[in-house]
Amino acid sequence: MTLSIRKTATAFAAALALLAPLGAAQAQGIDLDSLEVSLDYPDPWPLENLIEEGKLIIATTGKTQKETFIGDDGTLQGARIDLWTKLAEDLGLEPEFVRVDWSGVMPGLAANRFDMGCEGASWNNDRLTSPDFFLTRPVKVAIDVAVVKKDSGIESLDDLADAKLGGVKGEMELQHLLSTAGQDETDALALPGVTEARLALLNGQIEAYGTGIHAASALLDGPDGDQFKILPQPTAVGVGGFCVNAREPDLLTAVNFLMAKYRTDGTIKALNEKWDLPDTSEMLSVVGY
Amino acid sequence: MKDTCMTANPATPARAHDRPMLELVNLRKSFGNKTVLHGVDLKVPAGQVVSIIGASGSGKSTLLRCVNHLETPDAGSAVLIDGQRIGGPDPARVSRRDLRRRRVEIGMVFQHFNLFPNMTALENVMEAPLAHRRGTRAEIRDMAAGLLDRVGLADRMDHHPGKLSGGQQQRVAIARALAMTPKLMLFDEVTSALDPELVDDVLQVMRQLAEEGMTMLVVTHEMAFAEDVGDRVIFMADGAIHEDGTPAEVLRNPQQARTRSFLGRAMRAR
Amino acid sequence: MDFDLSIWAVRGPYILQGLWLTLALVAGVLAISTPLALAVGLALEARSRWLRAPATVLSWMVRGVPPLIILFIAYYVLPIVLDLRLESLTAAIAGFVVYNTFILGEVVSAGLRAVPKGQHEAIAAAGLPMTRSLRRIVLPQAMPSIIPPYVSYSMDMVKGTALAGAIGVTELVTRANQAIVATNRPFEILLGVAIIYGVIDAMLIAVQMWSERRWDHQGHVSP
Ligand SMILES: Nc1ncnc2c1ncn2[C@@H]1O[C@H](COP(=O)(O)OP(=O)(O)OP(=O)(O)O)[C@@H](O)[C@H]1O
Ligand SMILES: [Mg+2]
Helix, strand or coil: CHHHHHHHHHHHHHHHHHHHHHHHHHHCCCCHHHCCCCCCCCCCCCCCCCCCCCEEEEEECCEECCCEEECCCCCEECHHHHHHHHHHHHCCCEEEEEECCHHHHHHHHHCCCCCEEEEEEECCHHHHCCCCEEEEEEEEEEEEEEEEEHHHCCCCHHHHCCCCEEEECCCHHHHHHHHHHCCCHHHCEEECCHHHHHHHHHCCCCCEEEEEHHHHHHHHHCCCHHHEEECCCCCEEEEEEEEEECCCHHHHHHHHHHHHHHHHCCHHHHHHHHCCCCCCHHHHHHHCC | CCCCHHHHCCCCCHHHHHCCCEEEEEEEEEECCEEEEEEEEEEECCCCEEEEEECCCCCHHHHHHHHCCCCCCCCCCEEEECCEECCCCCHHHCCHHHHHHHHCCEEEECCCCCCCCCCCHHHHHHHHHHHCCCCCHHHHHHHHHHHHHHCCCHHHCCCCHHHCCHHHHHHHHHHHHHCCCCCEEEEECCCCCCCHHHHHHHHHHHHHHHHCCCEEEEECCCHHHHHHCCCEEEEEECCEEEEEECHHHHHHCCCCHHHHHHHHHHHHCC | CCCCCCHHHHHHHHHHHHHHHHHHHHHHHHHHHHHHHHHHHHHHCCCCHHHHHHHHHHHHHHHHCCHHHHHHHHHHHHHHHCCCCCCHHHHHHHHHHHHHHHHHHHHHHHHHHCCCHHHHHHHHHCCCCHHHHHHHHHHHHHHHHHHHHHHHHHHHHHHHHHHHHHHCCCCHHHHHHHHHHHHCCHHHHHHHHHHHHHHHHHHHHHHHHHHHHHHCCCCCCCC
8 A cells, every 4th residue: 555655646646846947947047848758668668567477457447438338340459458459569568448337446456457447537535545556657637527418407507406316336426416415425326337327317317427537528418418418517527447457567667657648648648539539638737747 | 274383394404493593682772862662682583473462652663664674672681593693792882784794694674664765675685695796696686586476466567656456565575675585574564554455464474475485474463363374472472572482372261461451442443 | 318229230149149148157066056056965864973963064155145245256356365266257157056056056955855764775675876866866865855846956057047236247247237338228138138037947957847848757656
């Protein structure tokens, strides 16, 4: 546990240390816009603790639209799959995707089954301090929202106090909706998956569905999407990243480095655009990178 | 009708009277703290047909079942077949193999036949000799067919038990018990479950067996059978032998009040 | 809402590959757990307390655990405690085998208990050897009471294989769910999956009817 805190803290300390001399340099009149920041890294990156040599084993649900899902041709695809594949290639590794339910991702990291997992796990205290895995630098700003039907009469978060709320069981997004509305967990309808939540909203079994901005926009793009709308104020804003096996601190360093690189060189942004995902990569500077 | 085993059983070896075919020594049996047999002593010479009578619950079945160890007698009891003791001093510690070897010397026929319903009459009779490799399959088949013929079922050999009447089933069961050429046969109320008109066929088979010199222990309510076929009648009460003698002695002239009252009830009941 | 089964033309092949995985899982589990269940059933009915007691306790424990937890143990706990990392499918087979061995073991044991006491007495009185009598007399008579619950538990198992999705086996339901997420066509896909399960059930019922005829050719001894 202490190990993961220390690692995350070290990453931030390093980032701050970089910024301090830069501030000083500006004072001496160096034109910062023309500077080329060196992002050299070892190739291949020596990784001592991989589960299988030469392989990056990644757990994914394969059940999140646009990020990781099965395409018409039966293959696993999406923005995260592309990013992980690039990450593995840049590390000189072959990516291997294992499709498990969300409930199996973190146990699998603890059990040393996967090197990496989570397609965008929101940072929270439990996860930041988990002895079972490290959280990487974020890949997105997680904006949690409430989706309602256009004809529901619900216009703002203030109208949610007496509404029937729902979402996917175990997701932070549902928790955030509930605490925003001041409701108890026992009053909510916790559904097994995104599809069920969409149908519950369509059928009026719930009046508001708490989910992430990505899933919400996918909902509006999907069938009957014109019946839904997203409430203008978010229920919570945080960041979400990947998880790395706690036995592999060297992999965490490598992934964090590459995430910084992908954010800087526009890889994340390009992938979000390719897969029509709301791009939040510019906003990641709020957490210092 | 026979008066003594010796004259009526020409097949019996001459020495038989000095070594009984079955000997029970201090046979005790209790279930939990309830004692059902209180130290029974009994010698049965070869070829003798012993009828066992007594009220319900007096321990007749238990006595029979102790003979072939379907119930394990209490420590201190001894069962000897043809002079050989089953197991050592503690009947509970007999090895299974030993037990199997001794059990094939004893044929048992049950009240409810207990035929194997998934086998034909012939297969029922063949099963034990096949399992004990008593010859080639063809030999065993011939022998089994012969036995079924003797009990009057030559034309029913390929029937499964479910297709036979109770009396026919019981005769198959007798043939099955005879298939291992036992030295001793045990019958436990073998006609009680039969319709009255089927009883005679079964009794006829048993009578024939008695005449051939088989040593038999017959628990029965058929007083006529006990009188006509038996050499000896034992009256049991409360887990002990209360009267023991020839059919004429026990059935016609009982010495004990208990025997008299039991017989009185048994006769009236018919 | 429009209902368009043509989605199966696109997604069908991918989902149906999951069917083969489901069937392989069921076949593998039944093939392994059936003989084991026989052993467990015999142990549960054994005369020796040293066989009976551990079998009873173990069966009681294993059957008390939800199968999903057993799968999680096979896939996520074994690597930690035994340093044993089974493939998803192997772990699923192992987990289901453990569970089914005891479920079916109880079925076998109940079947053995249904054989009348008199049969055992006849076997003992004739000095028949145990193994042979088991095979030729006791088990054939236990079969009629074993088959219906055996088939019905097998049906449960067919449906229960969906749990294996949790440990990375992309069986039928997992693939169907993936397809639903990707296409937003839950009704068409779920209807198809329900039909597939219906067909499997029908086949199992046919197996049951066939085997009941096979084992019930004799009628019974009158009491
Ligand atoms: N397995 C057993 N456990 C406990 N008690 C038993 C058992 N078998 C027999 N007994 C008891 O032992 C006593 C003698 O029973 P047994 O069957 O030998 O009597 P029986 O003379 O054959 O009677 P019946 O004429 O009714 O057949 C009865 O009181 C019976 O309840
Ligand atoms: Mg009796």
